[in-house]
Amino acid sequence: xxxxxxxxxxxxxxxxxxxxxxxxxxxxxxxxxxxxxxxxxxxxxxxxxxxxxxxxxxxxxxxxxxxxxxxxxxxxxxxxxxxxxxxxxxxxxxxxxxxxxxxxxxxxxxxxxxxxxxxxxxxxxxxxxxxxxxxxxxxxxxxxxxxxxxxxxxxxxxxxxxxxxxxxxxxxxxxxxxxxxxxxxxxxxxxxxxxxxxxxxxxxxxxxxxxxxxxxxxxxxxxxxxxxxxxxxxxxxxxxxxxxxxxxxxxxxxxxxxxxxxxxxxxxxxxxxxxxxxxxxxxxxxxxxxxxxxxxxxxxxxxxxxxxxxxxxxxxxxxxxxxxxxxxxxxxxxxxxxxxxxxxxxxxxxxxxxxxxxxxxxxxxxxxxxxxxxxxxxxxxxxxxxxxxxxxxxxxxxxxxxxxxxxxxxxxxxxxxxxxxxxxxxxxxxxxxxxxxxx
Numbered sequence: 340x341x342x343x344x345x346x347x348x349x350x351x352x353x354x355x356x357x358x359x360x361x362x363x364x365x366x367x368x369x370x371x372x373x374x375x376x377x378x379x380x381x382x383x384x385x386x387x388x389x390x391x392x393x394x395x396x397x398x399x400x401x402x403x404x405x406x407x408x409x410x411x412x413x414x415x416x417x418x419x420x421x422x423x424x425x426x427x428x429x430x431x432x433x434x435x436x437x438x439x440x441x442x443x444x445x446x447x448x449x450x451x452x453x454x455x456x457x458x459x460x461x462x463x464x465x466x467x468x469x470x471x472x473x474x475x476x477x478x479x480x481x482x483x484x485x486x487x488x489x490x491x492x493x494x495x496x497x498x499x500x501x502x503x504x505x506x507x508x509x510x511x512x513x514x515x516x517x518x519x520x521x522x523x524x525x526x527x528x529x530x531x532x533x534x535x536x537x538x539x540x541x542x543x544x545x546x547x548x549x550x551x552x553x554x555x556x557x558x559x560x561x562x563x564x565x566x567x568x569x570x571x572x573x574x575x576x577x578x579x580x581x582x583x584x585x586x587x588x589x590x591x592x593x594x595x596x597x598x599x600x601x602x603x604x605x606x607x608x609x610x611x612x613x614x615x616x617x618x619x620x621x622x623x624x625x626x627x628x629x630x631x632x633x634x635x636x637x638x639x640x641x642x643x644x645x646x647x648x649x650x651x652x653x654x655x656x657x658x659x660x661x662x663x664x665x666x667x668x669x670x671x672x673x674x675x676x677x678x679x680x681x682x683x684x685x686x687x688x689x690x691x692x693x694x695x696x697x698x699x700x701x702x703x704x705x706x707x708x709x710x711x712x713x714x715x716x717x718x719x720x721x722x723x724x725x726x727x728x729x730x731x732x733x734x735x736x737x738x739x740x741x742x743x744x745x746x747x748x749x750x751x752x753x754x755x756x757x758x759x760x761x762x763x764x765x766x767x768x769x770x771x772x773x774x775x776x777x778x
Contacts, residue, residue, distance in 0.1 A: 346368045349375075424447065507591060511536060523540075678698070686699060697753070721734070
């Protein structure tokens with residue numbers, strides 16, 4: 340206990356070792372460095388390390404094999420190993436790392452603040468472990484006391500992570516740490532254990548079923564994202580890492596839960612901005628092509644048809660010229676509202692750009708029904724648009740293509756509907772037409 344804490348840094352790159360030494364020199368631990376796996380194993384035979392930072396990709400003995408060799412040394416069996424890697428996000432490599440004995444990963448290039456934060460936690464755990472072993476050793480010199488100290492150390496280590504639980508397979512929680520109780524809105528662990536059950540926890544029952552199916556298949560899950568319901572009914576996004584195990588003939592689940600609500604909401608917001616048209620709020624070109632390709636695949640699988648309506652506004656340029664681009668933008672939003680009000684929930688409506696819109700009709704019954712929809716679109720744009728002291732009128736020209744009659748790819752259907760639309764513009768008496776080989 341009286342000895343200084345020691346950290347072993349293992350990396351075949353001298354620059355990386357220099358950086359690690361510079362970042363950790365003031366963390367209150369003696370630093371040892373090795374440039375390969377063999378040197379690292381020899382140092383472990385001679386020292387009691389609080390933590391090992393180990394590069395995965397090294398010549399000769401790589402990080403995985405080095406970790407296994409270190410874990411085979413009796414005094415190093417419980418020494419935490421953090422892998423330094425650029426490939427951690429690959430589930431296969433992550434699984435290999437945990438099987439080799441890693442407790443955590445740091446992705447290269449390494450963030451110094453994240454490194455220092457993790458190192459400080461493990462150093463504190465080692466200090467507590469050493470203190471516990473010292474106190475127990477002073478009172479009881481027996482093997483039983485040493486095993487108890489080791490178990491106590493393990494419990495300290497496990498509880499250092501926020502949001503820890505143990506539950507039965509059918510969803511009854513047997514252990515909840517204070518951090519998880521707070522995360523789920525309970526006043527105490529006792530309150531959580533008395534009232535918390537997975538029947539109340541998941542937003543949808545189907546989420547629990549999907550989670551269990553995946554867990555039974557893979558036995559452990561890493562960073563599994565789902566929505567939990569807190570005690571007050573509010574929803575949060577969480578990331579859960581857990582394992583399924585058997586004990587006494589019964590199956591249990593234990594794991595760690597992290598609140599990722601802020602990050603998840605930011606991701607969803609970015610995704611929404613990336614797939615929706617900022618002006619009208621309807622799907623943009625990217626999302627429309629994605630849905631069109633999926634609909635084509637489904638229609639081909641079930642021998643169904645699709646109809647694509649390419650809509651181009653008439654006289655839109657005159658509105659821009661007369662009232663300005665701001666008025667033109669407002670007009671596009673109003674046009675989108677009118678057209679969207681005529682759609683079924685199963686249909687997809689998007690703005691491709693400028694004053695061009697597209698509508699995808701799923702499983703149309705016949706050409707007459709498609710023509711009726713096109714005619715409704717034309718009629719709904721007949722009345723003038725009035726906003727901000729502006730009164731203007733626009734019509735629309737609509738070209739129609741049909742899957743699989745006119746094409747079997749998204750690009751081909753768009754191109755042929757566009758061709759039919761231009762034929763409409765060449766014949767002012769027409770408002771819409773279907774694509775034909777003459778186009």
